Amino acid sequence: MTDSLGQQKPVNIKAQLQACRSKEETFKALVTLSKTLPRLSAEEKIEDNKIKGCESAVWLITTETNGVRHFKADSDAKLMRGVLVAILSLVEGKTLTDIQQMDLKTELAELNLASYLTSSRSNGVLAICSQLQRT
């Protein structure tokens, strides 16, 4: 089974995004990150896995083994795939209780993403966050 986060370590992702000093740098960092997200198959990109409220299409698949959560996700927009890599790095391998106790919005803001996302797309990110914290 492929690791849903590719080869990236959460600390590296955080460092990469926090080093960005401009919108352009964040854009380029997200493009780079997007390349590490394994793509979903056509069978996985079904309506049931789709998250509503995103301007681009986003699919999210959650599984649980031995009490910890694993995530796979995809989007038709590249930057959103980069954002997904960042978000999933925060929650991958944690228990649902741990995830529910996280303040995902603040953590994303610390990754320079809050200012970056347009309002309609950040609504999409909020929809992703609440989906991640759902049972």
Add this chain to the structure above:
Amino acid sequence: MAFDPSSLRPLFPILSQQAYDHPLTYLDNAATTQKPLSVLDAIQHYYRHDNANVHRGAHCLSDRATNRFEQARNTVAHFINAPEQSHIIWTKGATEAINMVAFGLEHLLEEGDEILITSLEHHANLVPWQQLAFRTGARLRVLPLTSKGDWAPEFSRYFTDRTRIFAATQISNAIGTTTPLKIMLEHAKQQGAFTLVDGAQAVAHYPIDVRTLDCDFYAFSGHKMYGPTGIGVLYGKNHALEVLMPYQTGGEMVRHVSHHATEFNVLPYRLEAGTPNIEGVIGLAAACDFLSAQDRNALLAWEHTLAEHVYSRLHKEGDIEIYSPEKCATLVSLSVPNIHILDLNAYLDSQGVAVRAGSHCAHPLMAQLGVAGTLRASFACYNTMEEANRFCDVLLEAIDLLSDE
């Protein structure tokens, strides 16, 4: 000599700012235009010197405010060559103007009647008719214009003796196509249908003459023609406005009220319930004055030049698909296969280039084009050739950055 927009730039101070350390390149004018100082000053002046409710009290300020308010109606009537200022109804925008007609004509519609629109409509000129059809049992029909907007002889079949209303946009907001209004309006009139033209995308660019157009209704918004938001106009011929049932009632639109009956006021007041948007009206008149003081043909030719330049630079790039006409458009709407328009938009934004990515409130048109949305750069008279080139350069950079190797 070509028109030089640099003389206009100082009138729009908002344009000379930085966006994320880049010079702002504002190319989202089809969504809303920026406002010249004269419009801002007119609104300020009104609040500083003349503010009072209109048509009410007999006092100095109210008289002055009322005069300026009614003078503005005159200015707008001249601006679109309406025969009488009572044919100008203030609304909050094109959307409200169209809704006013859709509700106002409801009492004349019967089951089986037909409402005809075109396939290039903004949702504002589609949903009100669709809902009117649901309420009355009328049938909404759609004239299948191509993205080029050409008239085909077989289209005449869409105009039948059941066509009660024909509503069409003058220019498509999503792709910039000019519709064949003249011939469509002729067919509609032959069938005795009420005709409405959505001029939201035309007024900033084209001199409008409602007498030559000869439509029953003409709708537009102030904010897309250098005026303020929250103000728009419904123009109507006298008989057409007279048959509209007021869709809002209340103060100002009445002559006499008892607990059991109300006598409505005359036009235009009959259709203007409540205290109007006085500052908006005054700002809109200033925007008309701004445009009327320009050489309109020179502005239009310049806007066409900018759009044609962008078209000619980008259509050579194999991987860009352009949906706008090559000539005589004031915007360029495009997409790039395998690259999401939101990704392109994000890079343009990071470079200070403001455009619009999305479906442009025209879902059926996007379906017709076979895309989820497009990226749209739309021009106004103050845009420069440098800005048009900057859009092209940054877009090509974005495509480079976002292409999978």
